Amino acid sequence: MEIMKFEQVYKNFIDNGETIQALKETSFTLHAGELVAIIGPSGSGKSTLLTMMGGLQRPTGGKITFKGQALDTMDEDKRNILRFDEIGFILQASNLVPYLTIEEQFQLVDKFEKRKYDKAKSEELMKKMDILKRRNQYPSDLSGGERQRAAICRALYTNPSLLLADEPTASLDSKKAMDVIKLMQEITRNSNRTTVLVTHDDRLLDYCDRVFKIVDGILTQER
Amino acid sequence: MFLALKEIKKEKGRFLLIISIVVLISYLVYFLLGLAYGLALDNTTAIYRLQAKKIILADGSNKNIQSSLIELETLQQELKGLDYSLINLGRSSAYINGQKDDRHTISLVIIGSESNAKIAPTILEGRAVMQDNEAVASISLKHEKDLAIGDTIKIAMNEKEFKVVGFTSEAKYNTSSVIYTDLENASAASMIFKADDTKEPIKILKRVSAAVIHTDEPITLTSNLEIISIQDFINSIPGYQAQILTFGLMIIFLVLISSIVLGVFLYIITIQKKQTFGIMKVQGISSSYISKSVLLQTLIVSVSGLFIGISLTYITQLFLPVRVPFKIDLLFIIAITLLMIFTTILGALFSVKSVAKVDPLEVLN
Ligand SMILES: Nc1ncnc2c1ncn2[C@@H]1O[C@H](COP(=O)(O)OP(=O)(O)OP(=O)(O)O)[C@@H](O)[C@H]1O
Ligand SMILES: [Mg+2]
Numbered sequence: 001m002e003i004m005k006f007e008q009v010y011k012n013f014i015d016n017g018e019t020i021q022a023l024k025e026t027s028f029t030l031h032a033g034e035l036v037a038i039i040g041p042s043g044s045g046k047s048t049l050l051t052m053m054g055g056l057q058r059p060t061g062g063k064i065t066f067k068g069q070a071l072d073t074m075d076e077d078k079r080n081i082l083r084f085d086e087i088g089f090i091l092q093a094s095n096l097v098p099y100l101t102i103e104e105q106f107q108l109v110d111k112f113e114k115r116k117y118d119k120a121k122s123e124e125l126m127k128k129m130d131i132l133k134r135r136n137q138y139p140s141d142l143s144g145g146e147r148q149r150a151a152i153c154r155a156l157y158t159n160p161s162l163l164l165a166d167e168p169t170a171s172l173d174s175k176k177a178m179d180v181i182k183l184m185q186e187i188t189r190n191s192n193r194t195t196v197l198v199t200h201d202d203r204l205l206d207y208c209d210r211v212f213k214i215v216d217g218i219l220t221q222e223r
Numbered sequence: 224m225f226l227a228l229k230e231i232k233k234e235k236g237r238f239l240l241i242i243s244i245v246v247l248i249s250y251l252v253y254f255l256l257g258l259a260y261g262l263a264l265d266n267t268t269a270i271y272r273l274q275a276k277k278i279i280l281a282d283g284s285n286k287n288i289q290s291s292l293i294e295l296e297t298l299q300q301e302l303k304g305l306d307y308s309l310i311n312l313g314r315s316s317a318y319i320n321g322q323k324d325d326r327h328t329i330s331l332v333i334i335g336s337e338s339n340a341k342i343a344p345t346i347l348e349g350r351a352v353m354q355d356n357e358a359v360a361s362i363s364l365k366h367e368k369d370l371a372i373g374d375t376i377k378i379a380m381n382e383k384e385f386k387v388v389g390f391t392s393e394a395k396y397n398t399s400s401v402i403y404t405d406l407e408n409a410s411a412a413s414m415i416f417k418a419d420d421t422k423e424p425i426k427i428l429k430r431v432s433a434a435v436i437h438t439d440e441p442i443t444l445t446s447n448l449e450i451i452s453i454q455d456f457i458n459s460i461p462g463y464q465a466q467i468l469t470f471g472l473m474i475i476f477l478v479l480i481s482s483i484v485l486g487v488f489l490y491i492i493t494i495q496k497k498q499t500f501g502i503m504k505v506q507g508i509s510s511s512y513i514s515k516s517v518l519l520q521t522l523i524v525s526v527s528g529l530f531i532g533i534s535l536t537y538i539t540q541l542f543l544p545v546r547v548p549f550k551i552d553l554l555f556i557i558a559i560t561l562l563m564i565f566t567t568i569l570g571a572l573f574s575v576k577s578v579a580k581v582d583p584l585e586v587l588n
Contacts, residue, residue: 056505056583077509084507091586097499099233100226111225112508138233154506 001032009062040214055079088155090165095151096139103135145176226516245528248481253536259470261548269396275435282447286459311335311409315380335409349389358385361394486570493574501586521571
């Protein structure tokens with residue numbers, strides 16, 4: 001199933017009167033059940049690509065379609081709702097609200113949506129990621145790996161069909177990084193969702209179905 | 224609600240600090256308000272109790288009853304058919320039970336009226352004036368000077384002695400307590416008349432200080448008299464307007480400055496949380512939801528702070544010496560409280576604006 005489609009998408013920034021071509025014209029399609037990696041040197045445009053996928057910024061030109069809806073022309077409120085319902089973000093650091101305990105991170109989602117807290121679901125997720133015993137602690141009390149796993153739980157709680165991760169393993173040692181990528185592989189395959197992962201770590205690529213490389217804003221498919 | 228409360232729970236120390244600032248500032252505001260109101264009452268209670276709409280003073284008395292002296296006969300002719308009371312007002316130091324030490328000397332206003340007049344005092348304790356040398360005193364003299372029924376008050380100016388036969392509810396004029404006597408005893412003539420001046424004390428009343436009118440009907444006078452509305456008369460009590468203005472400005476500025484301080488405080492705290500707002504926005508939580516929680520926090524902080532401030536003010540009142548003119552008026556308290564809540568919310572709106580401006584992209588690198 002087709003999840004996301006980029007058609008001749010490009011993004012320019014104007015910085016001090018100078019035009020920066022952060023992402024040059026590119027087209028590709030992402031499908032359900034795929035784990036896709038994006039690699040490239042610093043400043044090459046990886047985050048720019050990821051944030052356009054998540055509807056956090058609009059392309060300068062081209063068409064982005066998410067599940068059949070035009071994301072590039074959608075207004076901000078609608079993009080917010082879509083992101084809340086369908087897209088999960090996992091960031092390099094601090095994905096969590098510092099003054100909420102791990103369990104409260106899930107409750108916030110339900111409070112915002114004015115629905116009942118799904119305790120069973122959050123506990124199941126926390127158990128799977130091995131952080132259940134940390135549920136009443138604040139993010140600052142957790143180790144880097146635990147925090148990252150908590151952030152993954154939080155992103156999965158809304159059952160997103162697209163999971164976007166910007167260097168999710170950057171703050172982890174290699175063993176923990178492997179645990180996280182295996183987990184992401186599992187949740188992508190088992191739930192038939194799409195995961196896009198920005199990384200610098202080559203060892204993670206073995207677990208991915210496709211690998212995109214960006215150099216100076218030019219996107220190419222490596223594998 | 225959820226976000227607001229959870230953050231307060233996590234950041235107890237920080238919020239306790241902000242609340243204590245609200246408590247201290249509001250306590251100061253309420254305290255000043257109590258003093259201002261108490262002082263205003265100390266100037267005016269005796270006048271409000273006259274139930275008057277207008278007062279007739281001598282021409283050129285500059286709205287000051289103590290400078291007014293009107294020929295009784297003229298006045299009675301002019302006011303024929305109107306609902307009015309004659310009034311004499313004298314002022315002197317006095318001492319209780321013949322003792323001249325500090326504790327027993329008082330600054331006194333003597334108001335004289337006809338015994339059947341509307342302005343005659345209502346009796347709380349004891350009885351009304353029946354004889355020449357009797358007086359009814361404001362209950363404030365009982366509270367502040369331990370005056371009791373049966374005590375004597377000697378007027379320092381003319382050495383006339385009154386026996387206190389009753390108390391009426393608190394009555395003060397220009398911060399002095401009032402005693403009520405018959406019309407003659409408070410007249411200007413008897414204030415300056417000493418017992419050994421002549422064998423026969425002056426008993427014939429030729430002039431009075433003023434007359435108060437109890438109705439709103441328009442009056443036309445032919446003689447050289449001034450008609451002044453009671454509010455106008457109160458505003459002309461020496462020093463009264465200056466006090467009201469001073470306190471009023473102090474309170475208004477305090478409210479303004481305190482809400483700016485609070486607003487800045489909340490603003491700094493809010494912009495420190497930019498990163499957190501960014502995270503929530505990345506998750507798809509809307510600015511309006513976050514803003515509501517910021518506003519709610521402001522409301523929680525200000526309402527709880529103000530509530531404690533009000534409680535402290537009431538507690539303070541219990542421990543203040545009776546001589547301090549401090550009175551709490553619930554209506555004023557409510558008005559100032561609403562004003563302070565309103566101004567802090569206004570300050571919080573700046574924070575809300577900054578929440579809306581946070582770009583979720585800033586959290587990503
Ligand atoms: N808001 C912006 N305004 C101006 N220029 C920007 C903006 N965002 C990104 N850029 C520029 O666009 C280019 C691509 O940036 P991007 O953040 O996508 O790189 P990246 O591949 O994620 O780098 P890194 O690996 O360091 O995170 C960079 O040259 C960056 O300076
Ligand atoms: Mg980046």
